[in-house]
Amino acid sequence: RISEVDEQVHAFLHVNTEEALAVAREVDSIRAAGGDDAAALHPLAGVPIAIKDLIVTVGQPTTAGSRMLEGWMSPYDATVIKKIRAAKLPMLGKTNLDEFAMGSSTEHSAFGPTRNPWDLERIPGGSGGGSAAAVAAFEAPLALGTDTGGSIRQPGAVTGTVGVKPTYGAVSRYGAIAMASSLDQIGPVSRSVLDAALLQELVGGHDPFDSTSLTDSFDTLVSAARNGSVEGLRIGVVKELGGEGFQPGVEARFRDALEMLRGAGAEVVEVSCPNFRYALGAYYLIMPSEVSSNLAKFDGVRYGLRVLPKEGPLTIERVMGATRAAGFGEEAKRRIILGTYALSAGYYDAYYGSAQKVRTLIQRDFDAAFAKADVLISPTAPTTAFRLGEKLDDPLAMYLNDVATIPANLAGVPGLSLPGGLADEDGLPVGIQLLAPAREDARLYKVGAALE
Ligand code: GLN
Numbered sequence: 001r002i003s004e005v006d007e008q009v010h011a012f013l014h015v016n017t018e019e020a021l022a023v024a025r026e027v028d029s030i031r032a033a034g035g036d037d038a039a040a041l042h043p044l045a046g047v048p049i050a051i052k053d054l055i056v057t058v059g060q061p062t063t064a065g066s067r068m069l070e071g072w073m074s075p076y077d078a079t080v081i082k083k084i085r086a087a088k089l090p091m092l093g094k095t096n097l098d099e100f101a102m103g104s105s106t107e108h109s110a111f112g113p114t115r116n117p118w119d120l121e122r123i124p125g126g127s128g129g130g131s132a133a134a135v136a137a138f139e140a141p142l143a144l145g146t147d148t149g150g151s152i153r154q155p156g157a158v159t160g161t162v163g164v165k166p167t168y169g170a171v172s173r174y175g176a177i178a179m180a181s182s183l184d185q186i187g188p189v190s191r192s193v194l195d196a197a198l199l200q201e202l203v204g205g206h207d208p209f210d211s212t213s214l215t216d217s218f219d220t221l222v223s224a225a226r227n228g229s230v231e232g233l234r235i236g237v238v239k240e241l242g243g244e245g246f247q248p249g250v251e252a253r254f255r256d257a258l259e260m261l262r263g264a265g266a267e268v269v270e271v272s273c274p275n276f277r278y279a280l281g282a283y284y285l286i287m288p289s290e291v292s293s294n295l296a297k298f299d300g301v302r303y304g305l306r307v308l309p310k311e312g313p314l315t316i317e318r319v320m321g322a323t324r325a326a327g328f329g330e331e332a333k334r335r336i337i338l339g340t341y342a343l344s345a346g347y348y349d350a351y352y353g354s355a356q357k358v359r360t361l362i363q364r365d366f367d368a369a370f371a372k373a374d375v376l377i378s379p380t381a382p383t384t385a386f387r388l389g390e391k392l393d394d395p396l397a398m399y400l401n402d403v404a405t406i407p408a409n410l411a412g413v414p415g416l417s418l419p420g421g422l423a424d425e426d427g428l429p430v431g432i433q434l435l436a437p438a439r440e441d442a443r444l445y446k447v448g449a450a451l452e
Helices: 001-007 017-033 035-039 079-086 130-136 153-159 195-204 221-226 248-263 274-297 317-326 330-343 349-372 395-402 407-410 441-451
Strands: 012-015 049-054 091-095 140-147 161-166 186-190 234-239 267-269 375-379 415-422 428-435
Touching: 001 012, 012 130, 012 330, 012 349, 017 035, 017 091, 049 079, 049 130, 079 091, 079 195, 079 441, 091 130, 130 153, 130 186, 140 195, 153 161, 153 221, 153 415, 153 428, 161 195, 161 441, 195 407, 195 415, 221 441, 234 248, 234 317, 234 349, 248 267, 248 375, 248 428, 248 441, 267 349, 274 330, 274 349, 274 395, 330 349, 349 375, 349 407, 375 441, 415 441, 428 441
Parallel strands: 049 091, 049 140, 234 267, 234 375
Antiparallel strands: 012 091, 140 186, 161 186, 161 415, 375 428, 415 428
C-alpha cells in the first residue's frame, strides 16, 4: 500500500521494510507454533505502526522534519519505541511533520509537504500530518504522534482519523525530541477509538527516564473503549469554542454529535471558559520561549548538520551561526527569535510571566467547567482541511487553527479527536474533540466509543 500511494501522499520520510517484515514473520511463526509463547503475545503483536519522525529510533533515521538532523541516527530508542519493540509491532517507518513539530499543515517540513488522502490539493493538518495521512490512506492501521498544541488531534480531525493527546505525563516523553517540554505529549493515531486505547495502554505508564512521568497506571483505557456509554454523563459544550471563525459545516456536524449524545442518554449542558480567548496568545509566548531553549542544542557541534562559514575566521560562534542559518527553516527561526525576545532581560515579566498567569486562569476555567460536566466537547478544528499554500504566508491565520486544541496542552488535560462525519459544503472530514480532567483519560475512551 505504501508503494502504491505514498508517492502522492508523502506520509513517510523513511520506510523500514526489512525490519518490519522480519518482525511480522517472527509474530507469524510464534502464532503458528501456538502454546504459551503465542498466548503471551500482546493483542497488537503483528499490527504495523508508523512513527512520527520526532521520536528517536535505533536503526532508522530521525530528522524531526529538519535539515538540521538530516542523516542523523539516534544511539538510543525512545521509551515508547522500546515498548513497541517488546510487543512486536512491526515499525513501518518514520512519518513526515512540520519542522520540529512547529506548524498546522506539514508544509513546514524541510522534505516537502504531506498531502491529505481525501483531496491531494489539501493539507493533512500538522504538525503530525504524516502520521494521520498514513492512517487515513490505509498505509498503516496505527501511528504515533506528538501533541504540543494540537498536532495529534487537528491532523486527526482533517483526515477523518482518531487522535489522542493523553494527560501530560501519562506517556513518557523520553526520546521525543523536545519542542516545548511543558506542553509536549506523545499519543496514538488510529482508525477507531478502541485501537487508540490499545496503543495508549501499550506505550503509556510510568518511566523513571522522564521526570514528569506520572505514577498512575492508566490500565482501564481498553475496557473503557470496549464499554462505550454516556448514560447519565454530563457533557459540557464549551461556549467559547464555536461561533465566529467556525465553518458552518463543522458546526452542523458538531450539533449532530450533541444530538447523538442526548439520544444515548447524556445530559448536554453549556459551560463557559472565558479565559480560553487568551489561550492562543499565551501559547504563542510560552511555546516559542521553550522552543528557543530546547533548540539551542542544535549548534553544529553536538548533533547532525555542521556548516562552516564561507570566509573569515572559524570561530565556534561563526560555525553555529552558519549551521543554524542553513539548518533551520523559516518557521523554526521565527519561533526561536520570538522566544528569545520574550525571555530576554526586562521583557520576562511582560511576556513570559504574564503568559504563565494566563495559563493558571485557563486551568481554573477547566476546574470550574469540570465541576459542571464530566467531559467537555467542541469541534477539534474550526475548519476542514484547507488548500496547500493557502495559509503559508500568513502565520497568524495558520496559528488560528489551534484555538480549540491549545487549552488542553496549557492545562495538561487529555483530549481525544474522533471523526464526526463530512461537512456539507466540501465533503471533507470534521473532527469532534472530547476533553476530560487530568488523569481521566479512560472517560474519553468511554464517551468516544459511544459516539463513534
Ligand atoms: N500547530 C501548533 C503549533 O504550530 C501545534 C504544534 C504541535 O502540537 N506540535 O505550534
